[in-house]
Amino acid sequence: MELLAPAKINLFLYVTGRRPDGYHELCSLMCAVAIYDRLVLRMGGARSTVACHGCDLPLDGTNLALGAVTVFNAALAAETQRRPEQVAIRLDKKIPVGAGLGGGSSDAAAVLKGLNAYHGHPFDEGRLCALALVLGADVPFFIRGRPALVTGIGERIRPYAGLPAMDVVIVYPGFGLSTAAVFKNLNLALTKSKKKLRYFPFNNGSFSATHHLHNDLEAGVGEHFTVLADIKERLCRLGAMGAAMTGSGSAVFGLFANAADASKAKDVLEQQPGWQVFATRLLT
Ligand SMILES: C[C@](O)(CO)[C@H](O)COP(=O)(O)OP(=O)(O)OC[C@H]1O[C@@H](n2ccc(N)nc2=O)[C@H](O)[C@@H]1O
Numbered sequence: 589m590e591l592l593a594p595a596k597i598n599l600f601l602y603v604t605g606r607r608p609d610g611y612h613e614l615c616s617l618m619c620a621v622a623i624y625d626r627l628v629l630r631m632g633g634a635r636s637t638v639a640c641h642g643c644d645l646p647l648d649g650t651n652l653a654l655g656a657v658t659v660f661n662a663a664l665a666a667e668t669q670r671r672p673e674q675v676a677i678r679l680d681k682k683i684p685v686g687a688g689l690g691g692g693s694s695d696a697a698a699v700l701k702g703l704n705a706y707h708g709h710p711f712d713e714g715r716l717c718a719l720a721l722v723l724g725a726d727v728p729f730f731i732r733g734r735p736a737l738v739t740g741i742g743e744r745i746r747p748y749a750g751l752p753a754m755d756v757v758i759v760y761p762g763f764g765l766s767t768a769a770v771f772k773n774l775n776l777a778l779t780k781s782k783k784k785l786r787y788f789p790f791n792n793g794s795f796s797a798t799h800h801l802h803n804d805l806e807a808g809v810g811e812h813f814t815v816l817a818d819i820k821e822r823l824c825r826l827g828a829m830g831a832a833m834t835g836s837g838s839a840v841f842g843l844f845a846n847a848a849d850a851s852k853a854k855d856v857l858e859q860q861p862g863w864q865v866f867a868t869r870l871l872t
């Protein structure tokens with residue numbers, strides 16, 4: 589079975605609070621983009637394995653693709669009459685790791701959905717999302733896959749129909765960041781998000797690339813990595829309608845009105861040594 593796992597960007601991300609367990613409550617507009625990891629699943633065998641191509645990831649149960657097999661098989665055994673099967677996964681990694689592009693989360697969601705289809709859909713989308721949340725806060729979004737307003741720590745997902753088709757240029761600056769460390773470094777008192785959120789047209793009002801891009805995690809990350817502000821400025825000078833960091837970084841994206849402008853910006857930016865640049869589009 590062959591699966592494609594897309595990346596995501598956070599068009600806006602507000603941190604609205606902190607739970608007693610340390611996780612942060614968010615309000616984020618998320619959309620998948622057309623950059624894909626490719627996974628090939630071979631069913632059967634004595635034990636589940638993952639082999640990664642194009643990156644250096646752990647190959648044990650901490651690999652989110654393999655973690656998804658464990659979570660799925662445990663639920664299958666406990667909640668249905670079906671017999672779990674071991675899976676050998678080949679992962680061709682295209683989405684930069686630790687970039688805020690949700691690559692690991694998307695791999696996990698693709699495996700959960702793939703195994704669910706293979707076993708004849710024993711779980712509905714709601715149950716799959718609950719299994720997904722065990723693997724990470726971003727994984728339920730990828731189960732649904734459509735543009736969405738995401739709240740809670742990532743488990744409340746409301747489809748959002750107000751996103752226009754847009755072209756996107758994503759710049760990975762050559763280093764990844766730890767999501768946990770970025771949240772730890774956040775000064776919640778400074779975000780004052782609840783007030784700013786009032787300005788967004790929540791009920792599927794149309795999204796504006798010039799007014800609504802925002803990321804509460806950006807200031808803290810930008811203090812340590814000034815290259816992110818440089819990338820934003822260069823994207824805007826090259827014609828982006830707006831630019832922001834995605835998720836917990838390190839990648840920065842710019843939104844463009846058409847594919848020709850996005851492609852031109854990519855050609856210029858990828859001259860910079862160490863940067864990886866993608867010209868892609870929102871999967872609206
Ligand atoms: C920042 C986002 O990318 C926005 O889409 C996501 O919220 C991150 O989701 P994720 O990578 O799936 O995160 P997880 O793997 O669940 O969490 C990694 C660590 O980040 C912190 N974390 C994550 C999500 C969240 N809402 N609050 C947090 O404080 C926690 O310390 C957690 O231990």
Ligand SMILES: Nc1ncnc2c1ncn2[C@@H]1O[C@H](COP(=O)(O)OP(=O)(O)OP(=O)(O)O)[C@@H](O)[C@H]1O
Pocket residue numbers: 645646650651652653684685686687688689690691692693695726765767835836837838
């Ligand atoms: N299949 C996988 N793909 C990518 N990262 C994985 C995978 N499995 C485990 N990981 C681990 O997850 C961490 C970051 O993963 P990922 O690339 O999804 O981060 P991210 O893009 O910042 O995600 P998010 O936006 O969800 O915070 C790394 O420490 C990496 O080793």
